[in-house]
Amino acid sequence: MKCLRIYATPDGESHFDEVEFPTTEIAVHPDAASFAVTASYPASRLRITHIPAGLREVSWHTLPEPVLTIRLDGSVEYETSDGEKRQVSAGSFVLVEDTHGKGHLSRHSPEAQTVIWVSLPKGFAALST
Template sequence: MAGESTKIDVQRLYNDESGESHFIDETMEVTAMNFAPPAPPIYVSDGVPAKQVVYLFLPAGYTGDFHPAPRRQIMTLISGSLESTVSDGETRRFSPGNTMLVEDTSGPGHSTRALADCVMVVSQLD
């Protein structure tokens, strides 16, 4: 298995050249390696330098009107349910286990609405 690779699905929220935000579905390559010996090899992505990791709690009914992300970040929903709308009008719902690479750090950004109490882990990137 070591050295083999596969791809995983990744959701990304980004700005186009005019500043409008969009969702896009992408794939990321992960390669089998000895990540935590003596455990067997697992598939691992390239590393991404991070500034800090924080937990967020959004109570049910929380609404954040359109805003840009404060920095590039990877957001993973641990519990709850939320929806986010980008400036091109697309809305997506997120459930526990969903992860998104958020890169809309300028322009109108996105809005967020907690449909249930949400706990998130946010890795803020350099």
């Protein structure tokens, strides 16, 4: 299962990447089709955020810890310090690991949005790219 990643290099520049969450097929009931599930990963806390309608741009920022964001509705355009931009729509998840350096810019869609933030422990190692 592929996931967009925002990370910072040692020189403080932010970039995009994709990581792969390996999955295994499981069946939860004999009469149901199996589905893909990832391994379990440690998390330190979970927050549900409401981004109000009309919040358009959040200036350059970093996060204090690695976070997996899960967008339930609305969309956002992220920009990294190297100038690359990516649009992220509802139903997508992003691993945000730029905890130092210049950070990233967020441009939100005009409607209100709900995003789940799963804080990952310090030293969380990114998955394979």
